[in-house]
Amino acid sequence: MTPHLTPDPAQGAAVKAADRAHVFHSWSAQGLIDPLAVAGAEGSYFWDYEGNRYLDFTSGLVFTNIGYQHPEVVRAIQEQAARMTTFAPAFAVEARSEAARLIASHTPGDLDKIFFTNGGAEAVENAVRMARLHTGRHKVLAAYRSYHGATNTAINLTGDPRRWASDNGSSGTVHFWAPFLYRSAFYSATQEEECARALQHLEDTIVFEGPAGVAAIVLETVPGTAGIMTPPPGYLQGVRELCDRYGIVFVLDEVMAGFGRTGKWFAAEHDDVVPDLMTFAKGVNSGYVPLGGVAISGAIAETFEKRAFPGGLTYSGHPLACAAAVATIRVMEEEKVVENAAHIGASVIGPGLRDLAERHPSIGEVRGTGMFWALELVRNRETREPLVPYNATGADAAPMAAFGAACKKNGLWPFINMNRIHVVPPCNVTEAEAKEGLAALDEALAVADEHTA
Numbered sequence: 341m342t343p344h345l346t347p348d349p350a351q352g353a354a355v356k357a358a359d360r361a362h363v364f365h366s367w368s369a370q371g372l373i374d375p376l377a378v379a380g381a382e383g384s385y386f387w388d389y390e391g392n393r394y395l396d397f398t399s400g401l402v403f404t405n406i407g408y409q410h411p412e413v414v415r416a417i418q419e420q421a422a423r424m425t426t427f428a429p430a431f432a433v434e435a436r437s438e439a440a441r442l443i444a445s446h447t448p449g450d451l452d453k454i455f456f457t458n459g460g461a462e463a464v465e466n467a468v469r470m471a472r473l474h475t476g477r478h479k480v481l482a483a484y485r486s487y488h489g490a491t492n493t494a495i496n497l498t499g500d501p502r503r504w505a506s507d508n509g510s511s512g513t514v515h516f517w518a519p520f521l522y523r524s525a526f527y528s529a530t531q532e533e534e535c536a537r538a539l540q541h542l543e544d545t546i547v548f549e550g551p552a553g554v555a556a557i558v559l560e561t562v563p564g565t566a567g568i569m570t571p572p573p574g575y576l577q578g579v580r581e582l583c584d585r586y587g588i589v590f591v592l593d594e595v596m597a598g599f600g601r602t603g604k605w606f607a608a609e610h611d612d613v614v615p616d617l618m619t620f621a622k623g624v625n626s627g628y629v630p631l632g633g634v635a636i637s638g639a640i641a642e643t644f645e646k647r648a649f650p651g652g653l654t655y656s657g658h659p660l661a662c663a664a665a666v667a668t669i670r671v672m673e674e675e676k677v678v679e680n681a682a683h684i685g686a687s688v689i690g691p692g693l694r695d696l697a698e699r700h701p702s703i704g705e706v707r708g709t710g711m712f713w714a715l716e717l718v719r720n721r722e723t724r725e726p727l728v729p730y731n732a733t734g735a736d737a738a739p740m741a742a743f744g745a746a747c748k749k750n751g752l753w754p755f756i757n758m759n760r761i762h763v764v765p766p767c768n769v770t771e772a773e774a775k776e777g778l779a780a781l782d783e784a785l786a787v788a789d790e791h792t793a
């Protein structure tokens with residue numbers, strides 16, 4: 341065992357005690373959680389102080405697209421820290437300008453100006469602000485079954501239960517149903533039907549809200565947190581056309597789907613769609629230092645050529661975060677990380693998950709692409725009743741908790757969301773690691789199968 345893997349339970353207990361005493365955790369009832377004390381991480385693995393090692397099929401929170409502690413990125417951060425750790429955003433700084441240049445070299449179409457933020461929610465906030473200023477309109481349309489972040493505008497756009505507590509109905513946000521054949525809001529039988537009906541529903545929503553008041557449509561290119569639901573062919577092109585017809589700014593949120601996750605640099609490439617604004621974060625630098633941003637089209641950038649953009653952040657384009665982005669993008673180019681995500685997704689993960697579905701009655705649907713997959717667990721394949729109720733907690737969520745515990749016993753750290761398993765390993769996962777994860781899932785799924793009827 342390498343020294344950094346040597347168990348040290350006493351240190352682990354001290355870390356845990358300080359955490360429990362002083363750290364206030366996201367999305368949690370503070371008294372009901374039991375966070376694992378993590379001792380270290382490398383590549384696709386992390387380990388605790390007890391000597392347990394886990395294969396991370398969550399990529400952190402779907403951000404370590406090149407795994408943990410990539411030496412090139414760690415070195416770039418160290419070099420930037422030695423040279424210029426920080427500098428105010430109003431100056432031209434090499435790490436920042438190079439990060440913007442590299443990002444723009446990969447974004448689709450003319451999304452060539454980059455506004456930097458510290459993460460995804462701030463990117464969404466600023467994209468909406470740009471859209472409102474550009475159009476002079478206020479309303480924003482966003483999808484149910486979406487997640488856009490936890491700040492005020494971003495959480496109001498979010499179409500999942502996390503919005504409920506903070507939504508006072510005054511945000512100018514209108515929700516609509518996006519396509520998702522397995523649990524169709526339109527009772528469609530085919531992808532073609534789902535696509536056509538979802539587009540008609542969206543147009544009706546625009547017309548009934550009053551097109552002259554609609555500033556933006558905000559969509560995740562592939563909704564991630566809500567279940568990794570690749571839209572049917574033609575849908576995003578159809579939304580693009582609706583935006584053009586009604587003068588609405590099209591915002592694609594690629595915070596989770598971008599930077600290789602779907603087997604392309606950006607998920608919009610699968611559909612050959614260019615939005616007016618595109619948000620990113622997470623994979624831009626594998627989450628090594630907080631960074632996000634908005635990629636801005638020529639037309640919207642033009643709005644702010646002679647007129648000031650009334651927004652900014654102290655740490656916009658922080659040199660350390662940008663140096664990490666430069667190194668990450670170079671690693672992704674040189675090590676063909678995006679190609680790896682596409683290849684391992686198509687040759688190992690996809691076929692492996694479909695094979696599991698043949699043997700495990702709890703799997704209702706397998707869907708995804710690249711390193712972005714979901715298993716929808718059900719009590720009954722015919723009725724599609726979810727294995728646990730929507731938004732279940734406590735005893736109601738127990739079958740998924742039992743499944744999660746079985747994964748961890750087998751050395752796999754799974755991403756569990758409601759009745760779904762999101763299979764989202766790093767984009768540079770190896771074939772052997774992917775197979776190891778699939779084998780652990782296979783064993784743990786037996787636990788979920790016990791709850792089918």
Ligand code: PMP
Pocket residue numbers: 458459460461462464487488489490560564565593594595596597621622632
């Ligand atoms: N948009 C999407 C699509 C996301 O997945 C997330 C985070 N999961 C966010 C926005 C918010 O990003 P952050 O947590 O960095 O604010």
